[in-house]
Amino acid sequence: MQGFLHQLLSGLANGGIYASLALALVMIYQATHHVNFAQGAMAMFSTYIAWALIDTGFSYWAAFGLTLLFSFLAGVTVERIIIRPVERGPALTIVIVFVGLLLILNSLAAWIFGYTIKSFPSPFPSTAWYGSKYLSPHEVGMIAVTLVVLILVFLFFRFTPLGLAMRAAAQNPVSSRLVGIRVGWMLAFGWGLAAAIGGVAGMMAAPIVYLDPDMMSGILLYGFAAALLGGIDNPWGAVLGGFFVGIMENIAGAYVVGTELKLTVALVIIVGVLVFKPAGLFGRTLVARV
Amino acid sequence: MQVMLNKTPPIEAVAHRLSPSRWQCLAITAILVTACILPFAISGYHVSQFSQVLIYALAMLGLNILTGFNGQISLGHGAFYAIGAYTTAILLDKTGIPYWATVPIAGAICLGTGFLFGLPALRLEGLYLALATLALAVATPQILKCKGFDYWTGGVQGIQVDSPAAPFGLPLNTDRWIYYFCLIWTVALVIIARNLLRGRTGRALIAIRDHPLAAVTMGVDTALYKSLTFGVSAMYTGIAGSLGAVLSAYVSPDSFPVFLSIKFLVGSVVGGIASISGAFIGALFIEFIPNFAEHISKAAPDAIYGISLIGLMYLMPTGAIGIFNFIGSRLRGEGQSPNANTK
Amino acid sequence: MTAILELRNVDAAYGPTQVLKALNLAVEEGGISTLLGANGAGKTTILRAICNMMVCVSGEIRFAGVRIDGKATEDIARLGVAHVPDGRGTFLDLTVEENLRLGAYTRRDKGIGTDFDRLRGYFPHLMKRLRQQAGTLSGGEQQMLAISRALMLRPKLLLLDEPSFGLAPLVVQEIFRILRTINRNEGVSILLVEQNAHLALELADHAYLIETGCIVMGGPAGIIARDDATRRAYLGY
Numbered sequence: 100m101q102g103f104l105h106q107l108l109s110g111l112a113n114g115g116i117y118a119s120l121a122l123a124l125v126m127i128y129q130a131t132h133h134v135n136f137a138q139g140a141m142a143m144f145s146t147y148i149a150w151a152l153i154d155t156g157f158s159y160w161a162a163f164g165l166t167l168l169f170s171f172l173a174g175v176t177v178e179r180i181i182i183r184p185v186e187r188g189p190a191l192t193i194v195i196v197f198v199g200l201l202l203i204l205n206s207l208a209a210w211i212f213g214y215t216i217k218s219f220p221s222p223f224p225s226t227a228w229y230g231s232k233y234l235s236p237h238e239v240g241m242i243a244v245t246l247v248v249l250i251l252v253f254l255f256f257r258f259t260p261l262g263l264a265m266r267a268a269a270q271n272p273v274s275s276r277l278v279g280i281r282v283g284w285m286l287a288f289g290w291g292l293a294a295a296i297g298g299v300a301g302m303m304a305a306p307i308v309y310l311d312p313d314m315m316s317g318i319l320l321y322g323f324a325a326a327l328l329g330g331i332d333n334p335w336g337a338v339l340g341g342f343f344v345g346i347m348e349n350i351a352g353a354y355v356v357g358t359e360l361k362l363t364v365a366l367v368i369i370v371g372v373l374v375f376k377p378a379g380l381f382g383r384t385l386v387a388r389v
Numbered sequence: 390m391q392v393m394l395n396k397t398p399p400i401e402a403v404a405h406r407l408s409p410s411r412w413q414c415l416a417i418t419a420i421l422v423t424a425c426i427l428p429f430a431i432s433g434y435h436v437s438q439f440s441q442v443l444i445y446a447l448a449m450l451g452l453n454i455l456t457g458f459n460g461q462i463s464l465g466h467g468a469f470y471a472i473g474a475y476t477t478a479i480l481l482d483k484t485g486i487p488y489w490a491t492v493p494i495a496g497a498i499c500l501g502t503g504f505l506f507g508l509p510a511l512r513l514e515g516l517y518l519a520l521a522t523l524a525l526a527v528a529t530p531q532i533l534k535c536k537g538f539d540y541w542t543g544g545v546q547g548i549q550v551d552s553p554a555a556p557f558g559l560p561l562n563t564d565r566w567i568y569y570f571c572l573i574w575t576v577a578l579v580i581i582a583r584n585l586l587r588g589r590t591g592r593a594l595i596a597i598r599d600h601p602l603a604a605v606t607m608g609v610d611t612a613l614y615k616s617l618t619f620g621v622s623a624m625y626t627g628i629a630g631s632l633g634a635v636l637s638a639y640v641s642p643d644s645f646p647v648f649l650s651i652k653f654l655v656g657s658v659v660g661g662i663a664s665i666s667g668a669f670i671g672a673l674f675i676e677f678i679p680n681f682a683e684h685i686s687k688a689a690p691d692a693i694y695g696i697s698l699i700g701l702m703y704l705m706p707t708g709a710i711g712i713f714n715f716i717g718s719r720l721r722g723e724g725q726s727p728n729a730n731t732k
Numbered sequence: 733m734t735a736i737l738e739l740r741n742v743d744a745a746y747g748p749t750q751v752l753k754a755l756n757l758a759v760e761e762g763g764i765s766t767l768l769g770a771n772g773a774g775k776t777t778i779l780r781a782i783c784n785m786m787v788c789v790s791g792e793i794r795f796a797g798v799r800i801d802g803k804a805t806e807d808i809a810r811l812g813v814a815h816v817p818d819g820r821g822t823f824l825d826l827t828v829e830e831n832l833r834l835g836a837y838t839r840r841d842k843g844i845g846t847d848f849d850r851l852r853g854y855f856p857h858l859m860k861r862l863r864q865q866a867g868t869l870s871g872g873e874q875q876m877l878a879i880s881r882a883l884m885l886r887p888k889l890l891l892l893d894e895p896s897f898g899l900a901p902l903v904v905q906e907i908f909r910i911l912r913t914i915n916r917n918e919g920v921s922i923l924l925v926e927q928n929a930h931l932a933l934e935l936a937d938h939a940y941l942i943e944t945g946c947i948v949m950g951g952p953a954g955i956i957a958r959d960d961a962t963r964r965a966y967l968g969y
Contacts, residue, residue: 185702192702195698198695202698203692203696210689260837264834270825271823274823276785276805277814278838279837280838363531365524370521377512
């Protein structure tokens with residue numbers, strides 16, 4: 100029973116990271132109907148920037164804040180410069196551009212920082228009072244941080260004029276223009292926000308999975324699974340999906356398929372959802388006009 | 390006053406005399422002759438490299454058929470490559486089947502697997518299919534490492550096999566014989582692909598890609614075509630994988646990471662994703678770029694791949710073949726002047 | 733009297749299909765003009781062309797003397813042109829209050845509270861449902877919401893595309909009464925596209941008749957309303 104509880108809670112901690120990535124994916128999908136295959140690579144690059152800042156001497160939370168700022172600006176820039184020209188193109192073109200972005204980010208990280216695996220500090224000391232036999236202090240911190248981020252994002256979208264405008268631009272770009280909203284910039288800010296959230300996920304994951312250019316690819320897959328499970332156009336679903344996938348991964352890994360096949364759980368979820376219920380558990384079924 | 394002689398430049402003149410298909414026949418013959426002489430002109434290691442080029446070309450030809458001609462996006466063809474490779478390796482390891490017979494078996498298995506994967510894929514469009522195939526690619530190395538299949542797959546260590554010797558006592562060393570073996574398969578499969586894609590089948594595939602609803606209303610059995618295309622595409626890549634196993638005499642799970650699937654996509658796009666000859670250009674690209682680029686930095690090949698993909702999408706989505714066609718039509722005096730209003 | 737809106741020699745096309753040909757029209761400042769004509773004549777296209785929405789336009793469009801052809805839709809809105817499109821364009825997943833606040837998105841002043849009070853005067857029933865999701869409102873209420881949202885912009889010019897569409901006659905009369913009030917009390921100029929020619933001619937000062945992309949008649953609304961031949965030929969009554 101203890102073991103089960105441990106897996107459950109630890110899965111919840113991992114789930115926070117998947118939930119953050121899934122939220123980033125859904126935010127971009129809602130506004131553009133594109134799935135950002137490069138989300139993991141962007142998160143990885145942000146984490147490297149944080150590492151570099153800490154290495155230079157910044158305190159952890161200062162580096163954290165600067166990294167968020169950097170990620171936001173980078174996300175806005177990527178959307179305006181790289182994605183904008185091909186936004187309305189066929190699906191294949193968009194996928195190829197995303198893959199290209201992924202490759203460039205990977206190679207940039209490897210070129211600047213090298214391939215050697217680096218350790219990344221956790222701001223939650225291993226002897227902290229909130230640790231227990233079920234959850235390490237870092238895992239507790241992970242859950243706390245992701246919850247704080249998710250709550251802040253919710254408050255932003257619900258109660259600020261800019262958040263409202265971004266929601267409107269995602270739902271109905273035509274009407275948004277009619278009330279004077281610059282839809283193009285709303286999309287860019289959405290990308291920026293998604294990039295910042297991804298950065299948080301990366302910085303939370305890095306102390307556990309260590310920092311190398313490939314660190315986020317497995318996590319990204321779980322993020323996809325979570326986003327699809329919750330409904331690719333539903334932010335709440337993404338968050339719930341993330342926690343669910345985290346728990347599922349641990350339970351299945353411990354009791355069903357063994358730890359080596361954990362990623363296959365993500366594969367099964369993805370293919371299963373796509374084949375049997377593409378709208379996910381909470382998403383809206385899209386009816387395409389003939 | 391100067392008199393302008395009505396002289397068209399030599400290249401244009403020649404181009405006008407030969408019809409386009411004659412040009413192509415000449416080019417193809419020249420390439421085939423070069424391909425046959427090649428192993429005797431270069432050293433052993435380079436021969437293996439060109440064998441790998443042929444193998445990659447076949448793998449990407451499979452991807453082109455599916456994604457370029459039929460519009461079904463696959464980010465997971467590395468998985469079929471792996472299936473083909475492991476089929477050959479397991480058969481060579483556990484049974485007495487000779488190496489040359491394992492290739493068609495691998496092809497048949499991949500044909501079936503691809504078709505079966507194509508059935509649920511029918512419900513997926515565009516990026517959703519890309520997601521599903523990506524998941525497949527990421528999961529493949531894990532599945533291959535799984536301890537449950539250890540007896541067959543050799544687990545993390547993989548399987549080592551013997552290299553084939555030239556048949557009938559031909560005076561060829563192993564490298565050269567493998568090259569010709571790959572060449573034979575390549576020529577055969579290209580001819581089959583060409584016939585498939587130029588005829589009714591090809592038109593049906595392209596119709597499904599561009600106007601799926603219209604295709605259905607015109608009586609094309611879209612579901613059957615799409616699943617079969619998946620199967621045929623997987624078969625090509627599977628055969629390539631099988632030849633790859635013969636070439637490297639070794640398979641292991643780490644030989645088939647997700648990056649392999651991405652490399653195939655890069656090669657296809659760079660060469661021209663909706664073309665047969667593009668696959669060969671792409672194969673040359675992904676085989677030789679790392680050689681040159683790694684002198685600069687280990688990260689350089691990825692950067693080149695990424696920049697090529699994005700650059701091509703902006704400038705020439707049809708890839709290298711598109712560039713050649715563009716130049717060719719300009720030389721022939723076709724195409725629009727820069728000021729013409731296309732609308 | 734100056735014209736708040738002028739179209740000169742405007743051509744408009746969707747891709748290869750030409751819809752408007754050498755169109756000329758003007759809306760007086762503080763006045764109400766109406767565009768009448770059969771389905772497909774190009775009335776909606778004119779409104780779309782003014783706001784640069786997915787139409788290829790050539791010619792001159794001036795708002796308060798400034799050329800707006802070629803400007804982005806959102807910039808035209810920021811200049812003070814509020815467009816209530818056909819289908820209403822409500823943000824269905826957002827609440828009534830959120831829809832209204834979006835109307836005021838570009839305004840820098842703090843007068844939103846007073847605007848809500850004014851709207852309570854015009855649409856008391858609607859303003860009781862601020863927390864309700866817009867998609868659950870009735871057709872009439874959604875139309876009132878669309879007009880309210882446009883008013884939140886404090887526009888100088890209000891473009892309305894078939895506000896009577898699909899609504900019960902009593903509701904339509906109410907809406908038109910409110911439009912007249914808005915025009916009189918706040919000096920908002922109105923360009924109204926309507927199928928209900930009778931009501932439109934009662935409301936408007938000036939009327940244009942459109943047929944296959946060209947204006948075939950234009951003049952004071954009262955004169956057009958009284959002209960029997962015109963009424964029978966173009967307006968069907």
